[in-house]
Amino acid sequence: MSEILRAEEVHKKYFIGKRAVEVLHGVSLSVQRGETLSIMGASGSGKSTLLHILGGLDRPDAGDVFFEETSLVRMKPPKRAAFRAQRVGFVFQSYHLLPELDVLENVLLPSMATRRRNVRERAEHLLEQVGLSDRMDHRPTELSGGEQQRVAIARALMNSPDLIFADEPTGNLDSHTGENVLHNLFDLAQAENRTLILVTHNEEIAGHCQRELLLKDGKLEE
Numbered sequence: 108m109s110e111i112l113r114a115e116e117v118h119k120k121y122f123i124g125k126r127a128v129e130v131l132h133g134v135s136l137s138v139q140r141g142e143t144l145s146i147m148g149a150s151g152s153g154k155s156t157l158l159h160i161l162g163g164l165d166r167p168d169a170g171d172v173f174f175e176e177t178s179l180v181r182m183k184p185p186k187r188a189a190f191r192a193q194r195v196g197f198v199f200q201s202y203h204l205l206p207e208l209d210v211l212e213n214v215l216l217p218s219m220a221t222r223r224r225n226v227r228e229r230a231e232h233l234l235e236q237v238g239l240s241d242r243m244d245h246r247p248t249e250l251s252g253g254e255q256q257r258v259a260i261a262r263a264l265m266n267s268p269d270l271i272f273a274d275e276p277t278g279n280l281d282s283h284t285g286e287n288v289l290h291n292l293f294d295l296a297q298a299e300n301r302t303l304i305l306v307t308h309n310e311e312i313a314g315h316c317q318r319e320l321l322l323k324d325g326k327l328e329e
């Protein structure tokens with residue numbers, strides 16, 4: 108096993124006017140390639156904040172995050188953008204699909220930032236894996252919530268990212284649909300030996316992961 112991601116003493120606070128809200132007080136974490144891990148914690152405990160910092164979408168105030176020994180904090184913005192585009196896939200609670208694009212175009216979108224070949228075959232393959240072969244020319248508004256989230260999962264996997272972050276991906280779905288969507292996510296991540304970091308409020312879902320973490324009082328507990 109090799110380490111793919113490491114957080115060292117990550118601190119983050121937000122300012123509302125002059126009042127500081129301390130969210131992360133020294134979070135450290137080591138993630139091995141191919142691992143699946145869940146992060147639970149109360150609403151407002153900082154799970155989304157942490158996920159954004161681990162995925163290079165946001166920067167900590169102090170501490171650092173290393174992807175394969177490269178510091179995300181010291182990375183220049185264009186390089187960090189390229190890192191996100193090529194190495195990271197995000198699945199958000201509220202899908203974030205582009206309404207003016209159809210399903211296939213949404214899944215293809217991340218590949219525009221790369222020079223990969225056979226992207227259309229890959230997009231179609233992923234859509235088949237999530238059971239949406241017959242919805243490829245639909246717009247997001249013409250899909251159910253579960254279908255939209257499955258499109259978002261296919262999109263997150265499009266560039267074969269080393270790291271997949273999912274922030275309460277089933278929060279807006281009924282439990283049966285949510286379960287199906289999660290099976291899709293786990294199956295795809297496992298088939299390609301991807302590293303999956305999943306935020307969830309559901310203990311059963313967390314139990315599907317190899318490691319379960321709890322974010323509490325600004326720190327991670329195993």
Ligand SMILES: Nc1ncnc2c1ncn2[C@@H]1O[C@H](COP(=O)(O)OP(=O)(O)OP(=O)(O)O)[C@@H](O)[C@H]1O
Binds near residue numbers: 123152
């Ligand atoms: N941009 C921001 N500006 C100021 N405060 C923020 C900002 N984003 C988040 N916060 C505050 O930081 C804390 C952590 O927010 P975060 O979204 O990380 O929590 P969470 O654990 O993901 O919660 P939830 O389970 O409800 O999604 C919250 O108290 C929130 O009010």
Ligand SMILES: [Mg+2]
Binds near residue numbers: 154155156274
């Ligand atoms: Mg959140």
